[in-house]
Amino acid sequence: MVRSVGRHTLTLVHTLGDFALFTIRAFHEAAGSRKLARRVVCSMFEQGVRCLPVIVIVGVFTGLVLGLQGYHVLNKFGSESLLGTLVSLSIVRELGPVLAALMLVGQAGSALAAELGMQRQTEQIAALETMGVSSHAYLVAPRLIAALIVYPLQTAVFCCIGMWGGSVSGTMLLGLESGVYWSAVERAVEAHDVRECMTKAVTFGLLTVALCAYQGFHAHRSSAGSGARAVSASTTRAVVMSSIVVLAADYVITSFLV
Amino acid sequence: MAISAQPLLKVESLHKRFGAAAVLAGVSLEVPRGRLVSVLGRSGAGKSVLLKCLAGVLSADEGVVTFDGHVLSEGDAAARADFRRRCSVLFQGNALFDSLTALENVALPLEQTTRLTEREIRARSLEALRQLELDAHSDHYPGELSGGMQKRLALARAIVTQPELVLFDEPTAGLDPLRRNAVFTMIAKYQRQFHFTALVVTHDVPEALVASDRVALLEGGTMCFQGTSAEFSASTDGVVSAFRDSEAALGTALSSIRRGEVVPSEDT
C-alpha cells in the first residue's frame, strides 16, 4: 500500500519532469530550425482558421444562454440592468478562456495528437532523427509557437461573440435596452479582467498543445501496444488530460490572480 | 572500387534486451567499405532491432559500434552527429512525410541539416529525383505514388545527402518476387552508381545472395555466419543450410504430411 503510493508518486514526478523537458526542448531546439515560420503558419491555419467556426458557434450559444438565464435570475431582484455585467464578466473571466481552450483541444489538439502518433507509428519521427533533424524542433515547436499566438486570439473572438450573443438574447428576445446592456458591459470589464483572460488563454494554449503533442509523440510508449490502438489510446488520453488540465489550471490561475 | 583494409562499420558484441527477452546477445559484424552486405535472418530474429541500434533509433545495452575508425558512444555527440551526416536509413514503411510533396520530402534533410541556399537545395533535390527517374512526379504527394515509386522516393531522400553508408530495413517486406527483384536491382544499381556502402536487412534469401557481396546470418541473437555469397551457398553449417534450403525442407515436410506422418510445428 505505502509502496504503491511511493511508486505512483515517483512515476508522476518522472512524467512531469519528462513533460517539462519535452516542452523546453521543443523551444530550445527551435532556435536553429530553418523554415520554422512556414511551419508555424501551417499550424496557425490548423488551430486558427480551421477552428474559427466552432469557436464562433459555441461563443454565440454561450452568450445567448447566459443572457437568457441571467435575465430571469436578475429579473427577480429587479436588476435586469446588470445583465451586461453578469454576461461580460462570466465570459471574459471564465467561460471565454476555458470554453475556447476546450473547443481547441477537441478539434486541433486531438488532430495533432493523432497525427504525431501516426508519424511515430510509421517511423517518420525515427526517420527525422536518423537524418539528424530534431523532431522536437520540426514537429512540436511550430505547434507550440502557433498555440501561443492563436489561443489568445481565439479567446478574444470567443469573448466578443459571446457578449454579442448575450446582448441578442437580452435585447431582442427579452426587451432590454441595448444601451443599458452595453453600458453595463463597459462598466463591468476592467483591464485586469482582460489581462486575466489573456493570461489564461496563453497558459491553456501552452499546456494543452504541449500535452497533446507529448501524448502523440510518445504513442509508442502506450500500454495498448503499437499500431492503430496505440494512436487511438494516445489521442484519447491527450484530449481527456488536456480537458482536465484546462479546468485545473483555470482554478489555480483564478485563485492566484483574484 | 578501392577498398581500404579498415571496414567502414564494425559492430562488436552488441547486446539489446527488451525486458527479460535478450533480442541481441553479442552480435558482431563487419561492413567493408563500398560493399553491399545483407543481414539475413528469420522474422523476429532481431534484424530490425540491430539496424535500429545502428541507426541510433534504439540504444544498445552493451557493445561497441565503430564507424570509419571512430567509436560511436552515447556520450560522444560529435561522433554521433558525424555518423548521422554520413549515414542514411531507408525504413521498412518508407517513412515519407505525407503532407509534403516528393520534392519537399527529398529537400527536407538538406533544408534542415545543411546551410545550403534554397536554390542549391532545389537543384540537388531535383537532381536526386531525376537520377531515380521520379522527376515527373516532383509535385506529387507520396500518397499519389505507387509502392515502387515510394520506395525510390525514399531512396532519393536517403541519397540526397550523399551518404557513405545506407541502411536498408526490410526493403522487400511484403512485395511479390518480381518487385523484390526490382528493389534489389535498384539497390545494387544505385549502390554502384553513387558509391555508397549498403547494409540490407532482409529475409529474402535468393535475391540477397545474388545481389550482395557479403551475407551474414542472424540467429538466436548472434551472427552465426559471415562470409561471401558463394561461401554461404557452399556452407554446410546446420543453421545456414536450414535457412538456405527452406524450400527443400518445405518439400520434405509436405511429403511427410501427405504420407500422414506427424510433423512438429516450429515456432514462428
Next chain:
Amino acid sequence: MKQGKLELLVGGFVLLGLAAILYLTVKLGAGSFIGGDHYTLEARFDNASGLNAGCSVHVAGVPVGRVESIRVDPGDFSAIATMTVLSGLHLPTDSMASIKTSGLIGDKFISLSPGAETECLKPGDRITMTESSVDIESLIGKMAFGGVDKDKDSTKDSAKTSLP
C-alpha cells in the same frame, strides 16, 4: 493547399483576433477614459467600506472619472481615496465627495457635489468635506432593535459629514 492562400487565410484570422483583443482592451478594459486627459484628486473618508479601485466617480449622476486607489492615512486612520477626474471639469474647492450606492445592493461610487467657491481644485488637491459609506448592516440592526429613534447620534456617526 497553396502556401499563398494559406498565408492569406491565416493573416485574415490574425487580424480578426487582433481586432477582438483591441476591442476588449481599449473599449472595455480601459473604460471610456483612455485618451481623454484627466487629473487626480484625493478625498478623505472616515469609512470607505465597499469602495474599490475602479469604482466610478460621478458629478450630477454623470460618470466623470474613477477611483484609482484607496489607502489608510497612518496619521489619523482615515481612508484616502485617490481618483482621476476629466481635466475639463474644474471643481470648486468646497466641493463635497460622498460614497453612494447604486440601488440597495449595487456598486459603490463616489458622487462629487460642486460647491460655490470661485477657486478651483488643482490636481493632487484633497477634498476633506466628505460623506462616508452608509453601513447598511448597522442601519438595519438598529432598525430591528429600535436603536434608530433612541440613539440618533450613533446613526449619524456612521454616516456623518466630516469637516476639516
